[in-house]
Amino acid sequence: MAQDQRKAMEEMIKQVEQFVEEAKRSVGLPIVPDQRTGSALWYDQRELRVRYAISVERLRKFFEGLMEGKLLATRCRGCGTLYFPPQVDCPRCRRSDVEWVELSREGTLLTYTVIYVKPMSFAHYPDYAVGIARLPEGVNVTAWIRETDPRKLRVGMRVRIEIVRRQPENYLTYELVPVEEGEGRG
Amino acid sequence: MPRRVAIVGVGHSRFGIRHDVSLAELAWESIKQALDDAGVDQKDIEYVVYANVGVWSSEPLPAVVINEYAGLTPRGTVRVEAACASGSAAIKLGHDIVASGQADVVLVVGVEKMNESPTPIVVELIGRAGNYFWEFQSFGLTFPGYYALYATAYMARYGATEEDLCKVAVKNHYYASMNPKAHFQRRITVEDCMRSRYIAWPLKLYDCSPISDGSAAVILASEEVARKLTDTPVWIKAIGYGSDTSNLSKREDFLSLRAAVEAARMAYRRAGIDPDNPVKYIDVAEVHDCFTIAEVLAYEDLGFARRGEGVKLVREEQTYVGGLIPVNLSGGLKAKGHPIAATGVSMAVELVRQLRQEVERGRQAPIRKGMALAHNVGGTGHYAYVTIYSLEP
Numbered sequence: 001m002a003q004d005q006r007k008a009m010e011e012m013i014k015q016v017e018q019f020v021e022e023a024k025r026s027v028g029l030p031i032v033p034d035q036r037t038g039s040a041l042w043y044d045q046r047e048l049r050v051r052y053a054i055s056v057e058r059l060r061k062f063f064e065g066l067m068e069g070k071l072l073a074t075r076c077r078g079c080g081t082l083y084f085p086p087q088v089d090c091p092r093c094r095r096s097d098v099e100w101v102e103l104s105r106e107g108t109l110l111t112y113t114v115i116y117v118k119p120m121s122f123a124h125y126p127d128y129a130v131g132i133a134r135l136p137e138g139v140n141v142t143a144w145i146r147e148t149d150p151r152k153l154r155v156g157m158r159v160r161i162e163i164v165r166r167q168p169e170n171y172l173t174y175e176l177v178p179v180e181e182g183e184g185r186g
Numbered sequence: 187m188p189r190r191v192a193i194v195g196v197g198h199s200r201f202g203i204r205h206d207v208s209l210a211e212l213a214w215e216s217i218k219q220a221l222d223d224a225g226v227d228q229k230d231i232e233y234v235v236y237a238n239v240g241v242w243s244s245e246p247l248p249a250v251v252i253n254e255y256a257g258l259t260p261r262g263t264v265r266v267e268a269a270c271a272s273g274s275a276a277i278k279l280g281h282d283i284v285a286s287g288q289a290d291v292v293l294v295v296g297v298e299k300m301n302e303s304p305t306p307i308v309v310e311l312i313g314r315a316g317n318y319f320w321e322f323q324s325f326g327l328t329f330p331g332y333y334a335l336y337a338t339a340y341m342a343r344y345g346a347t348e349e350d351l352c353k354v355a356v357k358n359h360y361y362a363s364m365n366p367k368a369h370f371q372r373r374i375t376v377e378d379c380m381r382s383r384y385i386a387w388p389l390k391l392y393d394c395s396p397i398s399d400g401s402a403a404v405i406l407a408s409e410e411v412a413r414k415l416t417d418t419p420v421w422i423k424a425i426g427y428g429s430d431t432s433n434l435s436k437r438e439d440f441l442s443l444r445a446a447v448e449a450a451r452m453a454y455r456r457a458g459i460d461p462d463n464p465v466k467y468i469d470v471a472e473v474h475d476c477f478t479i480a481e482v483l484a485y486e487d488l489g490f491a492r493r494g495e496g497v498k499l500v501r502e503e504q505t506y507v508g509g510l511i512p513v514n515l516s517g518g519l520k521a522k523g524h525p526i527a528a529t530g531v532s533m534a535v536e537l538v539r540q541l542r543q544e545v546e547r548g549r550q551a552p553i554r555k556g557m558a559l560a561h562n563v564g565g566t567g568h569y570a571y572v573t574i575y576s577l578e579p
Contacts, residue, residue: 121310
């Protein structure tokens with residue numbers, strides 16, 4: 001199903017491109033009629049590929065934590081405010097002196113959804129569930145949930161946080177995993 | 187002392203998939219109507235504010251492209267962005283320019299051409315709107331997905347059902363069927379909605395507003411100029427605004443949009459409306475129903491219903507004409523369509539026409555109190571504007 005979504009998109013784009021190439025060969029212009037309305041559409045002859053370089057310099061410790069299998073947050077040494085996602089500047093007391101603290105690995109699911117219609121850059125994944133869990137420290141964590149059947153999820157259920165490698169990109173991230181009934185609080 | 191500001195002219199394009207027009211042509215449809223309606227010339231316009239989120243459309247500087255096309259150069263111009271609330275943010279800026287005495291006549295245009303990009307790209311670009319790095323990069327949330335998180339929490343807390351949400355879609359399609367400018371012209375049933383496929387559980391296709399192209403325009407004038415131009419100025423009585431965290435995970439709960447609560451409180455205070463009973467003051471409201479759940483949250487955030495009881499208004503059909511307060515008689519974002527930055531301006535156009543009692547039969551609200559409310563939310567409650575329009579200054 002998921003692979004289909006990706007394939008269908010690529011198929012559709014290829015088809016349009018073929019049309020456009022044909023139009024250019026025959027009339028010399030990249031103009032094709034819209035399939036539904038017949039309106040003339042100029043097919044952009046310039047493609048823009050966007051990929052950002054995002055600084056995580058001041059969050060290095062967070063990613064080092066993932067490498068060690070830990071989920072880290074920042075705590076302001078001035079006023080004690082806990083930040084997740086982590087941030088190194090405290091807007092409350094305006095200091096930039098934080099300590100990195102490990103978060104507990106079990107929490108409560110506050111809400112969830114399952115994404116069936118995916119963004120282009122996520123079209124290669126099977127349908128995925130996203131949830132927000134509250135940790136005992138009072139911060140919330142947004143992440144994928146390993147269980148993707150909405151009938152098996154419920155608000156208030158216990159979830160564990162695991163550090164996982166996201167495939168096929170093969171990078172470290174974190175995931176929510178429903179805790180089985182009767183399973184000990186690890 | 188700020189000056190009073192009135193809307194003296196309105197224009198509105200047909201919403202939908204508008205492959206038949208370019209961005210500038212689409213904007214011109216509304217600009218021309220607004221100029222005609224106000225009886226003013228381009229040279230009378232002193233400043234132009236554009237609302238456009240863009241990114242899915244090819245022109246990065248829509249303000250200058252449209253200003254040239256519409257014969258508005260060399261007037262000063264700017265483009266504003268507040269996601270789906272851009273239109274209301276643009277009206278606020280236009281209002282402030284007139285209120286402060288910097289200009290007497292300002293044109294505000296909301297325009298969006300979303301279908302210049304294929305749907306999966308648009309889904310991606312809207313999904314990125316929130317907190318890109320922490321919420322999209324690894325978790326691929328979509329716009330329906332964000333609101334689904336609210337729907338799940340709301341349903342679990344208050345016992346609302348998917349059928350309840352579908353009833354919002356049924357109402358808004360019903361009114362859109364009488365609005366010739368609407369993206370969707372067909373009425374639907376609860377069954378149609380329940381049978382539609384899941385987009386982001388528990389939200390289905392019919393719970394979601396479409397990806398629309400469209401434009402809307404209003405001309406704002408100072409009191410002195412407004413009185414000369416028209417016998418039926420509609421006054422911007424009050425504007426309230428608020429914001430909330432980019433990360434949804436940092437919200438207190440998923441049962442209300444704090445930005446909208448804040449915006450409503452401010453607007454009510456400035457308009458002299460009792461926040462405990464706002465429906466007593468308002469004839470009709472346009473609320474930000476990008477998803478059906480968003481309309482239910484709006485009822486509560488605006489104080490039309492108590493917490494957890496917004497869904498009761500839906501079940502009792504209290505937001506149809508004849509109920510407690512008619513909501514989204516235009517068809518709302520859900521069925522009129524949601525060309526992102528045009529939406530807030532479209533709400534203004536609709537409410538001006540409602541207050542002037544000139545909308546199509548079957549979707550005209552009875553106008554007794556002379557006040558109308560627009561509730562325009564940007565992102566997933568990231569920005570919010572509540573604007574009160576009035577027949578009396």
